[in-house]
Amino acid sequence: SQKIEQNSEALNIQEGKTATLTCNYTNYSPAYLQWYRQDPGRGPVFLLLIRENEKEKRKERLKVTFDTTLKQSLFHITASQPADSATYLCALAFDNYGQNFVFGPGTRLSVLP
C-alpha cells in the first residue's frame, strides 16, 4: 500500500530563515500533490497544488517542488515568521476523479522569534 512520510514530526527554525519540509512517498506517483496548513483545533487550509508534470510552483513566500524520480516533494517557506508556526500536511491524489486523498502524517513547524 502507499506510504507517505514527512521528514520529521517537528521542525524548529529561527525567524527569517527558510523552512524546508519534505514529503516522500513509495510505490506509484500521484497525479498531483497538495500542501495544507493546519492550526490546532481547526481543519486544514489549502496552500499549493503541483501536478506530476510540473517541477515547481510558487505563491508569495511559498515554493513547492515535485520530483517523481526521487518520489519527493519539498515545501519551502522563505523569510519565515512566527505566524507560520503550524502543522503542514502533504496530500497525494492518485487519480483525477473523486477525492481520495492520502495525507502524510504532517510536520509541526515552529518558527522561533
Added chain:
Amino acid sequence: KAGVTQTPRYLIKTRGQQVTLSCSPISGHRSVSWYQQTPGQGLQFLFEYFSETQRNKGNFPGRFSGRQFSNSRSEMNVSTLELGDSALYLCASRDDGRIVNTEAFFGQGTRLTVV
C-alpha cells in the same frame, strides 16, 4: 461566501451508541468528503459523495456510513461506537468533484469523544 459548516463541534458518546455528524458544504459545491484525524493515524479518508452518490470509499468498517442530500449537505453515521472512534472528524467540499485537481475546503471538524 460561508465556509464549510460542521455540527456539532464537540460530542461525547458512550461505547455502543451511535452518532450522526453533519456537514454543510460551501454553496454550489457538490463533492463532500469525510476524514478521520487521530494523533496516531493522522488524517484518513473515509468516503466521498458527489451528487448524492458515494464515489470513493476508504478502508473503514461498515459501522461508518454516510449519505448526501439533494442540497449537497452530508451526514456521517457511526454505529456501535468504540473507544478507538474518538477522533476529529473533518469534512471537505469541492466546487466540482469531476475536476479533482482543485483545492478542498475543510470545515472546523467535530471532536468526538467515546467514553
